[in-house]
Amino acid sequence: MVDRELGDRIPTFGDAKPTNDQSIGVTNLSAFKGSAEKKSAQEIAAIIAVAAIIVGGGEFLLRFFEVPQFVMPPPSAILTSLVVDFGFIAPHLGHTLVELFSGYAIGASIGLILAAVITQFPFAEKIIAPYILMLVTTPMLALVPLLILNFGFGYTPRIIAVALASGPMVMINAATGFRRVDLAKIALARSFGASTFQIFMKIRVPMAMPMIIVGLMIGAIFGLLTAVGAEMVGGGFGLGNRLTTYSATIQMPQFFAVILILSTLGILIYVAFFLIGKKWAGWES
Amino acid sequence: MTPTAASKPKLVVDRASKYYDTKSGPLHALDNYSMSVEDGEFACVVGPSGCGKTTLLWSVAGLHSLTSGTVTLDGQPVTEPHPQIGMVFQEANLLPWRNLTKNIHLPFEIKGIPPDEAHIEKLLDRVGLVGFGNKFPRELSGGMQQRAAIVRALSFNPSVLLMDEPFGALDAFTRDEMNLLVEEIWLETRKTIIFITHNIAEAVFLSDRVFVMAARPGRLVKTFDIPFPRPRSLDIMTTREVFDLVNEIKAEIEHRPNAPAAPGAGETPQQESVMEQANG
Numbered sequence A: 001m002v003d004r005e006l007g008d009r010i011p012t013f014g015d016a017k018p019t020n021d022q023s024i025g026v027t028n029l030s031a032f033k034g035s036a037e038k039k040s041a042q043e044i045a046a047i048i049a050v051a052a053i054i055v056g057g058g059e060f061l062l063r064f065f066e067v068p069q070f071v072m073p074p075p076s077a078i079l080t081s082l083v084v085d086f087g088f089i090a091p092h093l094g095h096t097l098v099e100l101f102s103g104y105a106i107g108a109s110i111g112l113i114l115a116a117v118i119t120q121f122p123f124a125e126k127i128i129a130p131y132i133l134m135l136v137t138t139p140m141l142a143l144v145p146l147l148i149l150n151f152g153f154g155y156t157p158r159i160i161a162v163a164l165a166s167g168p169m170v171m172i173n174a175a176t177g178f179r180r181v182d183l184a185k186i187a188l189a190r191s192f193g194a195s196t197f198q199i200f201m202k203i204r205v206p207m208a209m210p211m212i213i214v215g216l217m218i219g220a221i222f223g224l225l226t227a228v229g230a231e232m233v234g235g236g237f238g239l240g241n242r243l244t245t246y247s248a249t250i251q252m253p254q255f256f257a258v259i260l261i262l263s264t265l266g267i268l269i270y271v272a273f274f275l276i277g278k279k280w281a282g283w284e285s
Numbered sequence B: 001m002t003p004t005a006a007s008k009p010k011l012v013v014d015r016a017s018k019y020y021d022t023k024s025g026p027l028h029a030l031d032n033y034s035m036s037v038e039d040g041e042f043a044c045v046v047g048p049s050g051c052g053k054t055t056l057l058w059s060v061a062g063l064h065s066l067t068s069g070t071v072t073l074d075g076q077p078v079t080e081p082h083p084q085i086g087m088v089f090q091e092a093n094l095l096p097w098r099n100l101t102k103n104i105h106l107p108f109e110i111k112g113i114p115p116d117e118a119h120i121e122k123l124l125d126r127v128g129l130v131g132f133g134n135k136f137p138r139e140l141s142g143g144m145q146q147r148a149a150i151v152r153a154l155s156f157n158p159s160v161l162l163m164d165e166p167f168g169a170l171d172a173f174t175r176d177e178m179n180l181l182v183e184e185i186w187l188e189t190r191k192t193i194i195f196i197t198h199n200i201a202e203a204v205f206l207s208d209r210v211f212v213m214a215a216r217p218g219r220l221v222k223t224f225d226i227p228f229p230r231p232r233s234l235d236i237m238t239t240r241e242v243f244d245l246v247n248e249i250k251a252e253i254e255h256r257p258n259a260p261a262a263p264g265a266g267e268t269p270q271q272e273s274v275m276e277q278a279n280g
């Protein structure tokens, strides 16, 4: 039988609670703990009012002081461009999404698998930890010129960059989660005769879930940043390419329309993972 | 009715010794410990903190191996978790991401068998937890969580129940309540129970026999028969006999075997419960 799971370690209780170690990620799950209370009509009105003041006020100030368009276009110009040029921008958005989804799918799966594997073998963890740290700390954008040199101007270098950026983020957070072993819970499962695999599926994965979701979210956002950054470096398509083109040709309303699309993508990613976290990690409060 | 159970040994620990490997060398946690528990007996193990009670119980549960010696259940050696053994841990140990029903289903999921709903329902009814199935552990009081843990341990109908300081984290009143419940369940089911506790009064109230351990290395120093008739009421805890017995056991733990039956230093009572009073 597999005794390695626990060895002889007897869990201590009381004050020796398993520590919920600090996440390495830039955020923690506190965001997921937001109460489910419905926003009241007043709150919604206040939110809309503030938004209206910011947009309207910006519009007014920019026009009143006659700020030139190439410095900062007024909101109305940005929104108009968003509507008028969307048909032209949309395919670029599509390209960016393709890169993001493919790179992220590859990076996140490898990151998750690596996290699960290395935390089971502390020795392996010691060996590869420095490389992972290097991947996390090196901005993957720095590699993009090299990748383009090797793979041309198509999807490939961008997808690789996205995978390289998101994978380590997912891995490092998921590994933190998997390391949160609660010996008492593992002992519990073992007392029912659980196999190592069952312990992994029924105890370790659920325990790691909050950190896994945080890692997936950070990875997705890093992936988006990297996709756009890589597009800015080279290749004639994608939202990043639009940004370089529009700023080079001083098409500021279009430029900011793309920025708006990118912020919306970022917010969608956040909200998606917020909801996933609520569903799958809501127990941790 | 006498507390003496049938005379068939259900569970035998034979000269069990265990060393832990630690950075500062081997740690002798359990030394030549032997005990034999009868079928249907209620046995309590008491001893000071760190004397090896959990080490002993984990060996009995097959959760870790002994350095030497054996544990046998119905004559068969126990070297890994056994389907006839259920375990109740300190602090309930429910999985916070599962609701109560799913927590109780865990043993069945792991064993790959359908949950015995009728039996579970009976147990839930017995401990007063009907209707709490979709509550999560954090929504339940400590006592309720521990009752759920007992249901989980009994759900697959093991013949032996191991309990490692199950009520140590509960307040004194809840603890009295839980002890009454455990005695009732034991009287109804006649499981073989090994119950670990720090609380001597609790041990005296619950058990047929109390095994007293000493520390460094953990070993058996004395066994006490507890002769009080069952079912016991909390009232017996205030009688002279119990008082003397508790003090005698306490003296044994504190290495002053011939001390008079006088109140000694012990756990300081935080609340006025019967157990705490009897405890000195």
Ligand SMILES: Nc1ncnc2c1ncn2[C@@H]1O[C@H](COP(=O)(O)OP(=O)(O)OP(=O)(O)O)[C@@H](O)[C@H]1O
Pocket (backbone or CB within 6 Å): A008, A009, A010, B020, B021, B022, B027, B029, B047, B048, B049, B050, B051, B052, B053, B054, B055, B056, B218
């Ligand atoms: N995994 C381990 N590695 C090394 N030493 C251990 C390990 N588990 C327990 N010990 C040591 O073995 C001794 C007995 O521990 P054990 O947990 O069995 O005591 P206990 O009687 O259950 O204590 P408590 O009443 O505090 O729960 C202690 O000195 C403890 O520090």
Ligand SMILES: [Mg+2]
Pocket (backbone or CB within 6 Å): B053, B054, B055, B164
């Ligand atoms: Mg213990």
